[in-house]
Structure formats: C-alpha cells, structure tokens
Amino acid sequence: MSYVYLYALLGVGLFVLGLNALIVHAHLMRKILAVNVMSTGVFLVLVALSSRNEGILPDPVPHAMVITGIVVSVSATALALILMLKLNRATGKNELPDRSRD
Amino acid sequence: MNFPTGAGTDHCKRMKLLPMELILGEVPWIVVLIILPLTGGMACFLFPTISKSLGLLTSLAVISCVWGLGWQLEEDGAQRYAIGGWGAPLGIDLYADGLSLVMVAVAALVGLGISVYSSSYFRRDKANHFWPLWLFLCGALNALFLSSDIFNLYVTLELLGLTAVALVALADGSEALTSAMRYLLINLMGSLFYLLGVAFLYHSFGSLDIAILAQRVEPSPAVWAAVGLISAGLLLKTALFPMHFWLPAAHASAPAPVSALLSALVVKASFYILLRMWLEIFPIVGISFAQLLGLLGSAAVLWGGIQALRQTRLKLLVAYSTVSQLGYLFLAFPLGMSIAWKGALYMLLSHAVAKAAMFMAAGNILAAGGHDRIADLSSITQRLPLTLTAFSLAGISIMGLPPSGGFIAKWLLLEASIQSGQWWWGAILLLGGLLAAAYVFRVVSHVFTQAEATHEAREVPARMEWTALVLALVVIFLGVFASWPLAMMEIGSPFGGGS
Amino acid sequence: MNWNTALPLMVLGSSLLPGLMIFFLSEEHVVARTSLNLASAILKIVLIGGMFWGMLHGHHYESRLALLPGLDLVLRAGPLSMLFVLLSAGLWLVTTVYAIGYLEESPYRSRFFGFFSLCVTATVGIALAGNLMTFLVFYELLTLCTYPLIVHRGTEVARKAGRTYLIYTIFGGALLLLSSVWLYTLAGTLEFTDRGFLSGLDTSLHPTLILIFALLIAGLGVKAALFPLHGWLPLAMVAPAPVSALLHAVAVVKAGAFGIVRVVYDVYGIEFATDLGLTLPLAILASATIIYGSLRALFQDELKRRLAFSTVSQVSYIVLGIAVAGPVATIGGLIHLVHQGVQKITLFFCAGNLAETLGIHKISEMNGVAWRMPWTMAAFTIGAFGMIGAPPLAGFFSKWYLARGALDAEQDWVILILAGSSILNAAYFLPILYIAWFKKPPDSWPAERSFGRNETSWALLIPTVVTAMMTLALGLLASAPFGLLEWASQIVNRGFAQ
Helix, strand or coil, X not given: CHHHHHHHHHHHHHHHHHHHHHHHCCEHHHXXXXXXXXXXXXXXXXXXXXXXXXXXXXXHHHHHHHHHHHHHHHHHHHHHHXXXXXXXXXXXXXXXXXXXXX | CCCCCCCCCCHHHHHCCCHHHHHHHHCCHHHHHHHHHHHHHHHHHHCHHHHHHHHHHHHHHHHHHHHHHHHHHHHHCCEEEEHHHCCCCCCCEEXXXXXXXXXXXXXXXXXXXXXXXXXXXXXXXXXXXXXXXXXXXHHXXXXXXXXXXXXXXXXXXXXXXXXXXXXXXXXXXXXXXXXXXXXXXXXXXHHHHHHHXXXXXXXXXXXXXXXXXXXXCCCCHHHHHHHHHHHHHHHHHCCCCCCCCCHHHHHHHCCHHHHHHHHHHHHHHHHXXXXXXXXXCHHHCCHHHHHHHHHHHHHHXXXXXHHHHHCCEHHHHHHHHHHHHHHHHCCHHHHCCHHHHHHHHHHHHHHHHHHHHHXXXXXXXXXXXXXXXXXXXXXXXXXXHHHHHHHHHHHHXXXXXXXXXXXXXXXXXXHHHXXXXXXXXXXXXXXXXXXXXXXXXXXXXXXXXXXXXXXXXXXXXXXXXXXXXXXXXXXXXXXXXXXXXXXXXXXXXXXXXXX | CCHHHXXXXXXXHHHHXXXXXXXXXXXXXXXXXXXXXXXXXXXXXXXXHHHHHHHHCCCCCEEEEEEECCEEEEEECCHHHHHHHHHHHHHHHHHHHHHHHHCCCCCCHHHHHHHHHHHHHHHHHHHHECEHHHHHHHHHHHHHHHHHHHCCCXXXXXXXXXXXXXXXXXXXXXXXXXXXXXXXXXXXXXECCCCCCCCCCCHHHHHHHHHHHHHHHHHHHHHCCCCCCCCHHHHHHHCCHHHHHHHHHCCHHHHHHHHHHHHHHHHHCHHHHHHCCCHHHHHHHHHHHHHHHHHHHHCCCEHHHHHHHHHHHHHHHHHHHHHCCCXXXXXXXXXXXXXXXXXXXXXXXXXXXXXXXXCCCEHHHCCCHXXXXXXXXXHHHHHHHHHHCCCCCHHHHHHHHHHHHHHHCCCCHXXXXXXXXXXXXXXXXXXXXXXXXXXXXXXXXXXCCCECECCCCHHHHHHHHHHHHHHHHHHHCCCCCCCHHHHHHHHHHHHCCC
C-alpha cells in the first residue's frame, strides 16, 4: 500500500506548491492557476486515500467528493477569470494593487 | 450527543391536533428552508421583471419556515432529516438543534431586513443581478446551518463564498473589483484547506457525518493535521486576527446591503462550522489551542478597535468594528463553559442585527451625501435623524451598553470569565467596550454640531431609513427580552449540560 | 396585570412615551410640545403620589421582567426609592417649566425635550430599581441620555465637554458592570435587601469584597463627582442652564450618590461594611472632596463654575453621612440629598436668569444686580444661606444631623470638616451676595433683554421662586409629623439592627 501514500504525499506536495505560488506570485492568472493546482492536490489526496486492499473496489465516497469538488472548482475558476477580466478592464493591470499595510 | 427520532412519533397525539398544527408538525421545514431560497433565486433569474417582489416574498416565506422549524423543535426536540431517505454514513443528513435554529433565525431576520432595504437601494439593472445572487446566498446559508455532513458543509461554504464575491463585485469600480478578487482568492484558499482536512478526517474514520465522527474520533497525527487544516481554513474565512486583512476592504467597498449581509451573516457561517466541530469533534485537542484562539481573539478586539478609531471613512470604520467584534466570539473558546458559549452566541446574534443596521445607516449617509468621510459628516447627519438614531441604537449594542443584546452577551461572557478565574478575558471585554464607545461616539457626535443641514443632500428613500431603524430597535429588544432566545439555544443541548 | 405590577411601569412610561413622541414633533409645534411636556410631568407626579399613598397603606408595588436566568429587571417602591423619585419628579416639573422659558427661540427644541424626558425616565428607573442589575441598566441609560443634552449647543466647547463626560462616565460604567457581575458570581443574587445580602459569605472572600467595594465606589463616584473623578462636572457647565440645574440637583450627581447609599445599605449592609473597614476610607474620601470642592469654588469667577464646584463639595456630604455609619449621621446624609437638590436647583435657576436676562456669566459682572432683579437674588440669597447652613433653612438641619451623628459615632474629626467647609461655603457665597446687594450697578449690563415691567420672563421666575420657597419650607417643616426627618428615620431604621 505504500505507493498509495506516495500519491497522497504527492497530492500534499502539489497543495503546498500551489499555496506558495498563490502567495508569492503577483499576476492574477498565476494566482488562479495556483488555486487550481492546490485543488488538484487535494483531489489527488482524496483519490489516493480511497484505495483499499487488493481485490476490493476502492471506496466510492471520496470519488464522489472529487467529482463534486471538480465541479465547484470549475465554477470558481470561471468566476475568477471573469473577475480578472473586469479588473483588467477597470484598472488596466493584471495584478492586485499593493495595499498599504494596515 | 443525542440521536433524536425526528418528527412524527406519536400518531395518536397528532390525531387530535388542529390542521394548523398538523401542517406545522408534518412539513419537513428543515428541507423547505433550503429549497425555498434556491427556487426563489432561480425564479428571480428567470423572471427578472418581478425579481423584487419574488425576492421579498421569498424572504417572508423563509421567516415562516423558521417559525415552523422552531415550533417543531419546541415540540419534539432536535430534528434529524435524512435526505432522500438514505441515512448516514452514506447519505447526507440534515440536523437542527437550538444552535442551528438560532443561526437560521438570525439569517432569516436579518435577511428580511436586507431584502426590504435592497428593494429600494438597487436600480433596475443591478437589481436583476442582485436578487438571484442574494437568494442563492440565503439558500447556501440555510444549508450550511442545517448540515450534519462535513463535505456538504464544504459545498455550502463554496457556494456561499462565490455568491458573496459576486455580490461584492456588483459595486463596479476598481476598488470593489479588487477587494472582490482578493476575497475570492482568500475564500478559495480557505475552502481548500478545509477540504484537505475533511479528506484526512474521512480517511481516518470512514464517515462524513458529524454525529458519527463524534463517536469514532480518537487522537492521532492524521486527526491533529486535519484539525489544524480545518481550523486554519475556517479562521481565514472568519477573519480572525491576523488573517483579517481582507475583510475591511471587502466589506467597505461593497454596496451597503451587501456589506450588511457580509458582516452580519457570511463571516458568521464559517464561525458556526468551527463552533460545531469544536463542540462535537475537537474535544480531543488540548487546551493550548483554545488559549491561542482566545489570544488571537483578544488581539482582534484591540487591534480592530484601534484601527476603527483611525479610519477616515465611515464604512471602513464599521468594517474594522466587525473585525473587533468577531474577536469577542473567540473569547468563549478558552472559557469553554455553557454560559460562555451562550454569551458568544448571543453576541453573534446581536452583532448580526446591529452591524446590519449600522451598515444600512452608513449606506443611507453615503447615498444622501455622496461621500462617507467622517470629518465632513456634520451637515449630512443633521438631515437624517432616523438613520442616525438607527446608527446610535446599533452602536449601543456594539458598545455593550444596556439595554441591548450586546450588553446581555457581555454580561454572560464576563460572568463566565470571572467564574472560571480567567479574568483577563473579562478585561479584554471591558477594554473592547471602551474602544467601541470611542469610535461610535466619534460618528454620533457629528449630529450635535452647529452645522446647517445641507441642502445638497439627495433624498434617501424612507424604506431604507426605516429598515435600518427597525433592525436597530430589534437589537434593543434583544436586550430586554433575552430569556426567550436564550431558552431557544438550549434545545438539543448543543453545549452539553450546565457549568 | 394589576395596579401593583403596573404602577411602577406606568411611572416610567409617563415620561418615556411622551419623550419618544416629542422627538417626532417638528420645531414649530410649540403648543403640542409644551403640552406634552407639562402633561407628562404632572402625570408623573400624580402617579408617584398615588404610589406613595398606596405604599403608606400597605400596598406592595413591584414590576419584574426576567432578563437572564436568575436575574430580573425589578422596579420596586420602597421608602428610599420614594424619597428619590419624589424629589426627581417634583424638581423635573419645575425644571420643565423653566426650560420651556429658557429655550424659547432656540434651535432643536424637540430634540432637547425628547432627551430631557428620557433623562427623567432613566432617573426614575434608578430610583425605583430593585436590584443592582436594574440600577446598572438605568445608570448607563442615564449616561446615554444626558450626553445629547450636554452637547446640545453644538459648539466646540460643548463637544469637548461632552467628550470628557463620556470618557469619565463610560469608564465608570465599565467598573460598575465588572463589580456587578463579580458580586453576582459570588453571591448568586443582586436584589437590594435591607441590611445587605453579602454578610453571609465566607470570610475568605472578604478581601475580594473589599476590592469590589472599591470598584463600585469608583464607578459610582464618577457620577457622584467624588474627588478625583469629578473632572467632568465643571466642564459640563457649557450646557444650557436647565440642564445644569437638572444634572446637578437631580439626575446625574444624585444618581451617583444614591447609588453609593444603595451599595452601602442594601448590598453590603452598613454593619457588614463597617466590619470590613470600608466606612472609614469612604468617609475620608468624602471629606477630601468636601474640602477640595469648596477650595476650588473660592477661585472661580464664572458663576456656574463656582456653583459646579460647590456641588462637588456638597454631594459628598451625603456620602459622608453614609460613611460615618451611625443612624443619626445617615439621616443627615439622606435629608441632605433632598436639601442639596432643592437649594442647588434654586441657585442654578438664578444663574440661568442672570445669563438669559442680562447676559451675566461672571460674578465680577454682578455688581448691584439685586436691585435690577430682586426676586431672583432673593431666591439666590435663600439658596446660598441654605448651603452655608444657616437656620432655619433646610441646609442647617442636614449639617446639624451630620454633626450630631459624627459625635454619636465618635468620629469627632468629621465635625472639623463640617465646620471648615461651612466657613468655606460662607467664604465663597457671601461675597456674591455682597456684590449683588451692596455694590453700585454698572451703567449697562452685558446683554440685556427687556421683559416689560417684570424682571424676567414668568417661566424663568416662577420656578426659581418656587424652589426657594421649598428651601424655606423644608427647613421650617423639618420636624413636622410627616416631615422629611420622620421619613429619613424610617429608612435608616430598616438598615440597622433593631
């Protein structure tokens, strides 16, 4: 079963990478992509952890969760992209302006 | 944790009831509460011309559903409903006890106020976008408060976040769009943390239902990781210091009714989930975490209060006040007694109503004067006596002075802090009250100046002024007639037995 | 709901409802507003009179509302409550008449009278409060209702004064809240009981109780203008004269003093308080305030400020009477509650008359004014002599009882304080009288308004004369069968072991 945990670890790794990219990069497109990478990481964890012993079908509940999650993720990405476009049209930039520290 | 049998146990008893009570008793209000706003939202989307009336109607209908649910809870105790007839662990369960009842009641009450206010606030083109989004948000809120399944909570949390972001972006203008974008990214980040935590929890115990998890949970590294992730995600969404940075901009730049619903309801949703998990599943976690929450809460109270004093714009002041008031809620965690939870919940309830009234009042001032610079408020405030009364009354609750819901909550939390010997949380409560007095009176004192009432102010629709005032009066009533909501919270003993 | 539960609520409502209605009247509805004001004031007195009569005949009046599990909001009629409530209602009627005259032609009268009525509601609530929680609720309400009155004029000075007032009172309120909650967790109840409800507690809690007492006195002392918490009072003089009159004679300052009486008698109990050693520090604090206030008053040229510091000093007589902890001294303190109210309101009415009619604000401007405004200055003279403690005026009796009580309780040093402060009182009041009666008037007054043959408007003059008469009456009738002394003795006897 160790390869299962490898996949799960990979998923967590993707999550962390995505989180880092989300915080560090300024360009909105990168941020949106980073969120997608994070969610992919979570889905990978879910799918990996759904595995059971040899010969038994994997647990379907996490699969259902992943499918739902993908749907949510798609809608969220769509909203994010539209917001980015509107923001670009309004300010001419593709980045969140630097707020003064409060 | 009790497993009540749900509605309809004694048929003989039911035979003798009047038709009204039959309806009240048999209809699964818990489901209707979710489906009704969603349907309403879709209807508003499909029929934009009558969206205003549909929206108001739905809000009214939601109130009656809450009343029905309350009646059912009074009669039969906590309710559990299995969606589709499948039960947990495979199916999704809905669960209603005193805690959820209070939450849906607040959402319904404040929701009605917001609906009435918005019916005058938005012009035609914006209104068409507003109503469907707002009703979907209502549906998401109700579903969130009534879910017993942690993945379902994720879905509702996401729906809530997306609709909230879209509502913030309604305001146009680069400021609103920027804060909406930041808010969206924060939301997504928080939800993903939460989901990862859910994944670990499920993997460890094989169920997504809170009741079942409560029975099966045991300490282990995976659970600690899950607890940490879930808490991080939820705290980010509840804007606990130091993760509050996104809130002032988002709440201040949104249109007034949206600011009201954000501060009053949306941030409370993630708090509710955290509270639920804390009461049911987290008890294995050590005390250190609770003290940390209390510490961060105290920092929020003080920091938010000080920042509120420094603001030059009214809506930002009110938004920072939210940051501060949310800190109070976290003081209940280190206190951990039933009276402390009730105090925090009453604080949540009062703050929701009071903050909604305050943002509505701020919206009125902005609409009348075209700006919300605090230094120049004198002439506008002279023209809006109803609005300023609403602001002051809401401010009384925010300050925690009697007679208001905020005072009752403060009393309960103080009692808890003295009884448990942790008097420093009480000190934070009192300090927060002093700061709140400072920033509330900073605004209110502008009424008492020698400025002439300006003639350039635009007319503010009476409906908007009165909604703010009525909500503010509700908060005062909450301060006088407190025993009824407090009794309501007890149904199903969500906080465990006394102490 | 019968009379017994309804009457206290009705007393409250007789100023609350008209007050709320007045807010909605526009500025021009003078007749409506005036009638509402007077009608509600008269109604209140009638209702209170009825309650008093019923109480004498054995009726028990109490209204309860469950606020929290185990804590109610309670309004109850008892001898001490009735003392304070009758004083408040009676003086409110007089002040209403005065205010109507004083504020003629001023802006924002509806707002003023609305808050004015709310203030009285809060004061009555404080008087009738049956437990510490109810007291706290109305005490904070009083803060909220008096602020708009202080800043009414809207000038920078007024707003600064309001800000200072808020800082002091909200801080005091927080201390009061803390102590109330603390006491509740220790004792499980907050009901005012004759002889207090704390004596039964475990001795290990005594240090805590001493600390709580200090907090309570600090919280109440803000409003009662105990040194060093008195800073807001002289600043609050920027308010219109009716407000100063009401604040200093009846509402705010008395509420603080009344609270201290309640705490010592009905929360701690006088014997328990003495056992804990609380009374001596309180007496010292009160004495310090008495002397300090009188000293500061000496150096004020502005009339209202001198009267303000005089208030700081005089209210502490009440606290001193309580703190000396003997029945006779307490009687002195209680009757002084009434006497100081009536006398001080007279003095403030006179100050208001001088300001409104002649534009006089400073004592140095008062040369020979008594010949221009004889009735006003006659009233002032009566009030001043009452303050000094000259027989047969009311103030004399208070000081006499205080002195005798101090002797009884073997606190001889108090006599020195009383004597000293009487001398100081004379020192700052007699010069005013001399200037007013015996100096040559200037050629013109700062801002004279003519009222025809009368020295000033009826609405301003009549209340002044009435309260001066009351000062005389209280003095002359002090020992009469139903007089004040009888009444005070009754209250005091409940507090001491029989």
